[in-house]
Amino acid sequence: MKRASLRNASWTLAAAALVSVTGLLVGCKKEVKELKIGYITEQTGAESYIAASSTPALEDRIAEINAAGGINGYKLKLVAYDTRSEVPDAVSVTKRMIDQDKCVAIIGPSWSAAGIPIAQIANTSKVPIVATTASNVNVTISEAGQLHPYMFRVCFIDPYQGYALADFAYKKMNAKKAAFLTDVSSPYTVGVHKFFESHFKELGGEILVNEGYNQGDTEFRAQLSKIKNAKPDLLVSAAYTYKDAGLIAQQMDALGLKVPFMGADGWYVDDLLTMAGPKLEGAVCTNGASTEAPEVQQFNKDFEAKHKVKPTIYTYYGLDALMLIEHGIKQATTKNPKIEAAALPTAIRDEIENATDVQLFSSKMTMEKDTHNPHNKPILIMQIKGSKWNLLETFDPAKQ
Amino acid sequence: MDLFIQQLINGVSIGAIYSLLAVGYALVYSVYNFTNWAFDGFMAFGAFMGFTAIASMSMPFWAAATVSMILTIVLSVGVEKLAYQPLRVRKAPRLFMMISAMGVNLAIVNTINKLYTGTLRRFPIPDSWTQTITIGQASIGQMDIVAAIIAFILLAILWIFLYKTKWGLGVRASSIDILTSSLMGINNNAVAFIIFATTGVLSSVAGVFFGIKYAVYPLMGGPVTIKAMIASIVGGLGSLPAAVVGSMILGVLETMVSGYISSSYRDLFAFAFLIVILLFFPNGLMGKETGEKL
Numbered sequence: 001m002k003r004a005s006l007r008n009a010s011w012t013l014a015a016a017a018l019v020s021v022t023g024l025l026v027g028c029k030k031e032v033k034e035l036k037i038g039y040i041t042e043q044t045g046a047e048s049y050i051a052a053s054s055t056p057a058l059e060d061r062i063a064e065i066n067a068a069g070g071i072n073g074y075k076l077k078l079v080a081y082d083t084r085s086e087v088p089d090a091v092s093v094t095k096r097m098i099d100q101d102k103c104v105a106i107i108g109p110s111w112s113a114a115g116i117p118i119a120q121i122a123n124t125s126k127v128p129i130v131a132t133t134a135s136n137v138n139v140t141i142s143e144a145g146q147l148h149p150y151m152f153r154v155c156f157i158d159p160y161q162g163y164a165l166a167d168f169a170y171k172k173m174n175a176k177k178a179a180f181l182t183d184v185s186s187p188y189t190v191g192v193h194k195f196f197e198s199h200f201k202e203l204g205g206e207i208l209v210n211e212g213y214n215q216g217d218t219e220f221r222a223q224l225s226k227i228k229n230a231k232p233d234l235l236v237s238a239a240y241t242y243k244d245a246g247l248i249a250q251q252m253d254a255l256g257l258k259v260p261f262m263g264a265d266g267w268y269v270d271d272l273l274t275m276a277g278p279k280l281e282g283a284v285c286t287n288g289a290s291t292e293a294p295e296v297q298q299f300n301k302d303f304e305a306k307h308k309v310k311p312t313i314y315t316y317y318g319l320d321a322l323m324l325i326e327h328g329i330k331q332a333t334t335k336n337p338k339i340e341a342a343a344l345p346t347a348i349r350d351e352i353e354n355a356t357d358v359q360l361f362s363s364k365m366t367m368e369k370d371t372h373n374p375h376n377k378p379i380l381i382m383q384i385k386g387s388k389w390n391l392l393e394t395f396d397p398a399k400q
Numbered sequence: 401m402d403l404f405i406q407q408l409i410n411g412v413s414i415g416a417i418y419s420l421l422a423v424g425y426a427l428v429y430s431v432y433n434f435t436n437w438a439f440d441g442f443m444a445f446g447a448f449m450g451f452t453a454i455a456s457m458s459m460p461f462w463a464a465a466t467v468s469m470i471l472t473i474v475l476s477v478g479v480e481k482l483a484y485q486p487l488r489v490r491k492a493p494r495l496f497m498m499i500s501a502m503g504v505n506l507a508i509v510n511t512i513n514k515l516y517t518g519t520l521r522r523f524p525i526p527d528s529w530t531q532t533i534t535i536g537q538a539s540i541g542q543m544d545i546v547a548a549i550i551a552f553i554l555l556a557i558l559w560i561f562l563y564k565t566k567w568g569l570g571v572r573a574s575s576i577d578i579l580t581s582s583l584m585g586i587n588n589n590a591v592a593f594i595i596f597a598t599t600g601v602l603s604s605v606a607g608v609f610f611g612i613k614y615a616v617y618p619l620m621g622g623p624v625t626i627k628a629m630i631a632s633i634v635g636g637l638g639s640l641p642a643a644v645v646g647s648m649i650l651g652v653l654e655t656m657v658s659g660y661i662s663s664s665y666r667d668l669f670a671f672a673f674l675i676v677i678l679l680f681f682p683n684g685l686m687g688k689e690t691g692e693k694l
Contacts (some may be wrong), residue, residue, distance in 0.1 A: 044510065046619050048518035184664050212664040216623050218614040221410040222658030222666075229403050243520045247614055254532050254541040255406070275522045275615055 034075045035344070037062075037325060038097035039318070040090055040108030040118070043082035046243060049271065050110055054132075054318035055080050056307040058107070061322055071326060072333040079103055083114065090114035091121065098125045104345050105130070105328065107321040110314060111240060112136030112187045115151075122150035128349040130154060130324055132317040133265070135161065136187045140372040147372065150349055154320040154365065156377045158188060161264045161286050162195025164379045164395040165236070168284070169196075170203040172393075173260055175234035177208050179227045181220065181248060183239055184212040192238035192264045208232045217244070221251050228257045238264035245283075246276035253279045260284065268313050268382070268389070277387030284392070287380045289316040289362040292389050296362075319361035328352040402537035407659040408652060409540050415651025416548040417613070420606040421628030422635065422643035423555060424599045429637045430575040431595055434494045435629065437501040438479060439603055440621030441508030446472040446604030447523070447611035447620060448512055454524045461525055469604045476600030479504050480592055513618040523611040547609040554605060555644060558598065562640070567594060627654075630674050636684030645686060 039058060041051040055078075062076045070076065079101045081093035090109050097103040098121070106122075106129040109115050115134030119142075122129040131139055131153040140151050169175045178200060183189040197207050208230045211223035227235060235252070239245045245267045252261065261283040268287045272280070291300060291311060303311050325348065332347035333339060339347060355367040366375040379395040421439055428436040449471045453464035483500045525543070532539045562568035567590075573581040574591045582588045610620060627650060635646025650670060657669040677685065 044513055044518070046518050046520075046617060048513060052517055212662065214664070214667065216619075218620075218623070219410075219414055219654075222407055222655040223663045225403060225406045225410065226659050243615065243617070246520060250530075250614075254530075254539065254544075256532055256534060256539040271519045275520050278527070 033073065033341075034077050035329065036077045036079050036097075036101050036103045037322070038094070038101065038103035038106035038108075039078055039080040040083055040093055040097075040106060040110075040114070041080055042085050042110065043080070045084040045086075046241065047085045047110075049269065049312065050314045051080065051082070053309050053312040054314045056309070057303060057311065057315045058318055058322050060306075061319060065326070071330050072337065074329065074333060076326075076329075083109065085111070087114045087117065091117050094118050094121050094129070098127050102341075103127065104341075105325040105348050107318060107325065108132055109134055110317075112139055112191070113185075115139035115153075116187070119148040119151035123148055126150060126349075127345045128152065128325070128328065128352055130321040130352065132314065132321050134188075135265070136191045138187070147370065152324070152352055152367065152372045154317055154324060154360065154374055155265075155288050156379060157373055158191035158264075159195040160377075160379060161238070162192045162197075163199045164381065165192070165238075165262060165264065165284075165286060166196045166199035166203065166205070168381055168393075168395070169234055169236075169262060170200060170205050173234065173262075173284070175260065176205050177232045178205060178234045178236055179208050179230055179232035179259075180210040181223055181227065181235060181237040182210060182212050183215060183237075183244060185215040186240045188240045188264075188266065189238045193236065196236060196238075213244075215241075218247055219251075220244075220248050221255060224248070224251055224255050224257055228255055232259055234260050234262060236262045238266060240266040242267050242269040242272040242275075245280070245285075246272050249276045249279040249283065265313070270310055270312065273384065273387045273389070277384065280384045281386075283384045285382055285384075286395075287313060287382055288377060289313050290380055290382070290389065290391060291316075292391065316362045320365070323360045324352055324355060324358065324365070324367075327355055327358045403659065405536070406538040407655045409538055409544075410659075411652030411655035412648065413540070413544040413548055413613075413651075414655065415631075415648040416544075416551040417606055417610055417624065418628045418631045418651055419555065419644045419647035420551050420602045420609075421625055422632035422647045423558065423640050424602040424606075425629055425632040426635070426637060426640055426643040427595055427598060429632070430639070431571065431578060431591065432484070432488070432494075432497070434497040435501070436599065437498060438504040438508065439599075439628070440625040441505040441512075442472055442476055442479075442600065442603035443607040443610065443621040443625065444512055444618055445475055445508055446600075446607030447616045448516060448607075448618075450604070450608045451521060451523055451611060451616045455521075465605075465608055468608055469601055472604035472607070473597045473600035475508075476596045476603070477593060480596040485592065509618050509621070516618065518618055520615040520617045523608070523616050525612055541613075543609075543612050547613065550605065550609070554602070555640070559640060571595065627670065630670060633684055634674055634677050636681075636686040639684075639686055642684060642686035646684065649685075 042048055043051040058078050062078050066075045079097055083090040083093060097106055109118060110133045112134045115131045116138050119139055128150050133155045134153060135155050135158050137157050140148055140153060180193050182193050209227055211227060237248055245263050263285040265287045267285040300311050328348035328351040331351035353367055353369055357364050357366055368375045381392045381395055383390045383392050424439060446468045450464045450468035453459045453467045483504050484497055487497050487500060529543055532541050562571060570586045571591055571594055573586055631646035631650045632643040635642030654666050654670055658666045
């Protein structure tokens with residue numbers, strides 16, 4: 001009796017196992033396919049505020065999409081890796097995302113020095129990459145003038161910024177003699193300054209001195225003393241990291257160098273104001289999106305309440321890039337629902353290239369097919385007043 | 401001429417910060433013959449402790465500076481007990497001590513980064529302290545003067561301690577030969593405590609003043625500690641007055657290169673200077689014969 005019940009029990013077990021295995025197999029068939037999206041970001045190091053303020057936003061957005069059933073049956077997954085703001089790390093995480101994780105599209109990087117080598121990886125591995133704030137021209141177009149077919153960006157490019165700043169400085173701030181303090185290790189700063197110089201000279205202005213520094217420097221007084229001696233009407237330093245702008249402003253004050261100070265969108269991080277707000281009174285910079293805009297206030301409040309971090313422009317640019325990739329996935333899988341996994345990255349690329357009036361987080365966007373830059377993205381010219389960002393005017397390239 | 405004076409002032413104020421750290425390197429090197437690469441972390445730790453004491457606990461500056469100093473001493477002595485002493489006791493090669501120091505440094509800096517994030521913070525001192533004094537055409541920040549004076553007072557106290565007290569004699573004896581001196585009855589553990597406690601004080605003061613002069617952030621120690629290291633080698637590793645001289649030379653050289661040649665060449669000159677000095681003075685400008693340098 002005992003033996004029989006044991007045998008019965010084992011049969012029951014075997015049957016249960018069979019049922020569960022079949023169940024698993026059936027489950028596999030029904031399982032929703034998952035697409036991985038890479039995010040090249042800065043989780044540690046001096047720029048770790050970038051990941052801190054953007055990764056949670058991307059994860060929230062992806063959780064929302066997945067909760068609503070995904071895109072045409074595809075669920076999304078974010079794969080974020082740290083670059084430590086080092087180009088070699090950025091290159092190796094990109095390769096890892098493509099070779100090991102098989103990401104169908106990648107968001108980032110946030111800076112041009114990494115964007116330029118990564119564009120090559122995008123081309124050879126045929127995976128679309130959407131840079132967030134890498135604004136040097138050569139990120140999407142090679143030095144030889146060739147378009148990188150798999151590299152895109154959602155920000156405006158340095159010539160726009162340089163041009164807009166020079167225009168504003170000469171016409172509105174009445175500056176005729178400018179001095180530069182250039183981060184010579186940053187293609188971004190060098191690029192903005194180059195285009196500032198060419199438009200500023202075209203208008204009749206002159207550049208008195210061009211002083212340099214290197215990434216990571218904290219001491220600028222030697223250069224600032226020299227600049228003070230040259231007596232310019234304006235100091236331009238389109239620093240990539242807000243740290244430089246804050247330190248330069250502090251040291252200008254310490255040296256008694258009282259001239260208007262101007263930078264570009266690298267400055268636009270709220271921490272700059274807490275760090276050196278009063279020293280930057282009246283300083284001017286540019287931006288593509290504003291954390292002060294009324295339409296993002298609700299988002300900012302919810303985001304800060306949930307994640308205990310203030311959103312930065314990297315939050316908005318990250319979301320813009322993600323939404324552009326979403327658009328690509330949606331179009332590609334709608335047009336061809338049975339698309340093979342291997343063909344997906346290229347199909348997404350084609351859709352991103354043809355994006356027209358797609359609603360992204362910060363604005364509607366049309367991709368320029370010949371440059372892979374957003375078409376006519378307006379530039380906001382901001383001024384720091386009372387330790388707050390203040391919108392001075394919107395510079396619209398379409399109207400120039 | 402005005403520009404020259406301004407650049408000289410800039411150079412000396414940088415040299416003062418370098419000298420605090422360079423003396424710390426020299427002190428550890430003179431007794432233990434290894435380079436304490438964890439300085440960078442100690443300095444950031446000191447600055448963050450001072451920052452937290454003021455920003456979160458609203459302590460007055462001098463109380464916060466003292467708290468920072470005590471905590472940095474605890475950290476420095478703790479690191480010595482946990483990471484360096486066991487290696488010394490087991491007679492590990494000195495290279496291992498240096499690598500251990502690098503590991504400690506990474507651990508400290510990354511922990512700070514994780515706890516405080518990489519954001520830059522202004523060291524919370526009253527605005528009236530940050531005013532500048534103008535002499536002719538040259539300007540200098542009040543805090544720069546205070547920092548330089550405190551650095552020199554601290555170094556003078558250290559010098560008196562080392563050369564005029566019995567404990568200092570013990571440290572100096574250990575720096576000649578640690579084994580023999582312990583045979584002569586000098587307490588090795590007490591010497592280690594004195595050296596690493598002093599290192600803690602120096603790096604805390606350097607960290608707090610660097611934080612005031614620039615900003616407080618986890619990677620703040622990186623470039624400046626390397627420069628201080630160069631300064632202590634240029635002066636002559638193992639000698640305290642030499643470390644101060646090396647720091648002043650380096651600080652002034654850097655600003656003069658930035659001011660009169662080009663700031664892009666500043667580091668090139670700093671390192672080329674190191675190489676040239678070592679070619680002609682293998683033990684640094686004022687150094688004693690030390691043999692191998694790590």
